[in-house]
Amino acid sequence: MTTVRMSGRYVLVDEIGRGAYGVVWRAWDGRDHVWRAAKVLREADAVFLLRFLREQAVRIRHPHVVTPVGWAGDDEGVLLTMPLVAGGSLLQLLDERGTLPAPWAARVALQLADALSAVHAEGVTHRDVKPGNVLLRPTGAGEPHAYLGDFGIARREEDPRLTEGSLVLGTRRYLAPEAWEAGSTAPPIDVFAAGVLLAQLRLGLAADAPALRAAPPEPLLAIAAAMTHEDPAARPTPAQVRAAIDATGLAHAPLDGSVVVPDRLPPLPAGWTAEGPGTDETGRWQRAAEAASALRIQASAPTAPPARASRRGLLLPAALVTVGAALCAAAVALLLPR
CATH class of the missing domain: 1.10.510.10 (Transferase(Phosphotransferase) domain 1)
Structure with a gap:
């Protein structure tokens, strides 16, 4: 199954529902390393967008209220995330x-x-x-x-009204x-x-x-x-x-056990587990992406001021190349089947 990455943080793994103004996905939060429910708005209408943003603005902390976790947007659309509730409605x-x-x-x-x-x-x-x-x-x-x-x-x-005419x-x-x-x-x-x-x-x-x-x-x-x-x-x-x-x-009063609320979510697609990306191709690409991100962070780190040239100093670039090559090799190794 094809997954969609949004805003560099969320991976939309599988569709689990549809609402009035968007599709609901089971999404992996790559920053917090948890599963979320993600509503994705692909409607250009401004009224729908305002309602969508109104929902994310409601942040009521209560054990019986589903409150949004956050929102993000990119060329794929606008995304609203919330806790994943698996028992249906x-x-x-x-x-x-x-x-x-x-x-x-x-x-x-x-x-x-x-x-x-x-x-x-x-x-x-x-x-x-x-x-x-x-x-x-x-x-x-x-x-x-x-x-x-x-x-x-x-x-x-x-709030101002978002109805149109007599609607x-x-x-x-x-x-x-x-x-x-x-x-x-x-x-x-x-x-x-x-x-x-x-x-x-x-x-x-x-x-x-x-x-x-x-x-x-x-x-x-x-x-x-x-x-x-x-x-x-x-x-x-x-x-x-x-x-x-x-x-x-x-x-x-005691319950008689006749009402059962099951986990209604479908099985996760291949390559995904309850803990996130698995160990097959999806997992390897995920780990490789994390390794590449680490390399970018290291590459963008501030460097020390130039020091006086010495034999040891002349050896440093070669050493960095060796370390960089090793890190790249490690990232590539993550892509290889285990």
Whole structure:
């Protein structure tokens, strides 16, 4: 498989997803020596670029928020990197299972409420809370660990709008009435969307706010109904949602092990391992590149002032040539099969 190097630091190894404005790659960070998820924007439209840069500007440090690591750009495009989360999304899990047990759903809803509390405390509204934007750590049949991600249309209180004309950003099923009708971007719209998501955890992806009126009486659905109240002033805050979920005791009830979150990433292409470049051709070229970089650094190092000529001084250039040849030979040797 052909890899793409960007900005001299990242190697785009394989495509793992596609978003509204870019392709998501599994990327090797050659500086920090870790795997990242990398969104690559190849769209020239200025609005897409502004949304892309807005996402990288959201740097919320929280255990349930996927925050960007950094960004870079070159002739290949603009790249945004973030931690690599391998368990897929809630959307994938709901597609497979239909619904989720109450103790499992309560844990995820509580984590999402914590994430929204952190996001809103920074003056940010996410604006696109939905199952596809909630990522999962691959914990198997153990305790779930969810992350709120994709801040591409998030908005700070002081930000200018990036909509065009009457266009409303977001996903219709999760849009609060005030967002759909008046374009509101206030934090209660996130609570509404999270309420729809909570209903879907228990009722399936077809559920929406009206469906809660005919839903069976259970604690989590009662909380979801409050979160999707038509009046934004009547909705609970994320902190109040957390307290309500906690009061049910469901987030602390035993899990039955029926929900399994696997590692959904495909196997790494030949030449790559969990630790990065392998020992075949890809690895040899990587090590050779590192050796060549070391040679360039040495070559660019400041030199001492000229000294008085001596027999020893006349021998130095020959010695440097010998050392340089040895270093080049070592770099070439890295390219040879082992």
